[in-house]
Amino acid sequence: MKPQSLDGFIFESQFRQLGDDFSIPVLPLGISKPNLVIQSPTVSEILGLSPSVCSTQPFLDIFSGNASPQNSTPAAQAYAGHQFGKFNPFLGDGRTLLLGTAGTQNDHWEISLKGAGKTPFTFVSDGRAGLTECQHEFDISERLAVLGVPTARCLCIIKGSEQVYRNGFEPVSILTRVMPSHIRFGTFERYYFKKDVKALKILTDYVIQHYFPHCLGNNNDDSNNYKQFFQDVVVKTAQLVAHWQQIGFVHGMMNTDNQSILGVTLDLGESTFTKDFDDNFIASLSDRKGRYAFGQQPTIGLWNCNVLARALSPLIKPADLRHALTNYEPAFIDFGSS
Numbered sequence: 001m002k003p004q005s006l007d008g009f010i011f012e013s014q015f016r017q018l019g020d021d022f023s024i025p026v027l028p029l030g031i032s033k034p035n036l037v038i039q040s041p042t043v044s045e046i047l048g049l050s051p052s053v054c055s056t057q058p059f060l061d062i063f064s065g066n067a068s069p070q071n072s073t074p075a076a077q078a079y080a081g082h083q084f085g086k087f088n089p090f091l092g093d094g095r096t097l098l099l100g101t102a103g104t105q106n107d108h109w110e111i112s113l114k115g116a117g118k119t120p121f122t123f124v125s126d127g128r129a130g131l132t133e134c135q136h137e138f139d140i141s142e143r144l145a146v147l148g149v150p151t152a153r154c155l156c157i158i159k160g161s162e163q164v165y166r167n168g169f170e171p172v173s174i175l176t177r178v179m180p181s182h183i184r185f186g187t188f189e190r191y192y193f194k195k196d197v198k199a200l201k202i203l204t205d206y207v208i209q210h211y212f213p214h215c216l217g218n219n220n221d222d223s224n225n226y227k228q229f230f231q232d233v234v235v236k237t238a239q240l241v242a243h244w245q246q247i248g249f250v251h252g253m254m255n256t257d258n259q260s261i262l263g264v265t266l267d268l269g270e271s272t273f274t275k276d277f278d279d280n281f282i283a284s285l286s287d288r289k290g291r292y293a294f295g296q297q298p299t300i301g302l303w304n305c306n307v308l309a310r311a312l313s314p315l316i317k318p319a320d321l322r323h324a325l326t327n328y329e330p331a332f333i334d335f336g337s338s
Helices: 041-047 057-063 131-146 185-192 195-209 224-248 294-311 318-325 328-336
Strands: 024-025 037-041 075-083 086-092 096-103 108-114 153-165 168-179
Touching: 037 057, 037 131, 041 153, 041 168, 057 153, 075 185, 086 185, 096 168, 096 185, 131 153, 131 168, 185 195, 185 294, 195 224, 224 294, 224 328, 294 318, 294 328
Parallel strands: none
Antiparallel strands: 024 075, 037 153, 075 086, 075 096, 096 108, 108 168, 153 168
16 A cells, blocks of 8 residues: 555665764755656656655655655765776765665665755765756666666656756756665775775675675675675676667766666766767766777776775685676676577
8 A cells, every 4th residue: 555645654774774984964955945847657656655645745845855754864875986997985975865765674765865965075066956967867767767777766856946057057956866775886995995894894794685685695604695795796787787788878977986786777967878889979078088988888897896896805705706707798798698
């Protein structure tokens, strides 16, 4: 039965419960005179929200950042990452907040707000999003979902009366994203860089328990669990990139802080499609040397897996890491030929 109100719909994120070293509490900055631009009936159905709820004032208040759910603590996630091949240890959600978790404990979805103001990880941005970029991400997400590609989903876009300047003035907007988890390769890199093996182990155990439970053995052998987990991530990443190549999708910004640990398409702001499958097609104006061109995506996917291997090296033997990486190319080819 679909809930007829938002009371208790969003509860504390399980990731947030790991503590302040993994995410920092931040209250969203709301927008004035919120107005619903678009809402996805499919995503509402996934979350178990009735259509009547999506037209209520509490819905507008929560997903415009003007009210926080009573049972959760909005937070910005911390991570690191390789950006255009160069390591940056000081990254995190600069204008996105993990609002909480929806669903049940056994089938939950993380809810986040993009454009809800500055966070401790905001360096040069105003923490806001314009309507155009929100519409772009919403559209790309829906297209990928229709094509069967694992992707972040979008529940809705809400615009306010304020204006932001991007390529011109446009309404300030907040995009609500929905994913099983927003954890990325760069999350693991953060704790490897800090030489915090304890935190790295906490993070890895958390991910395996919640998203890779089949990797849990019956003999309490953590090393074997970690090995199987990494092998699965390599395969999922290869299959995701192969799917992209099949449909002409260009992510545009395959930094390791944009690579989902679940093999899900994440951070679609620079993404687009190449109609003629041009290997040299570049989606992002920032990619001046074509590192993330369409034809380079398979290679970058493997490169990113190598970076993750190094981040997991305190937990997994070098030989096991090397062996897991050999699964990338077969997984890519097998998916692409199916």
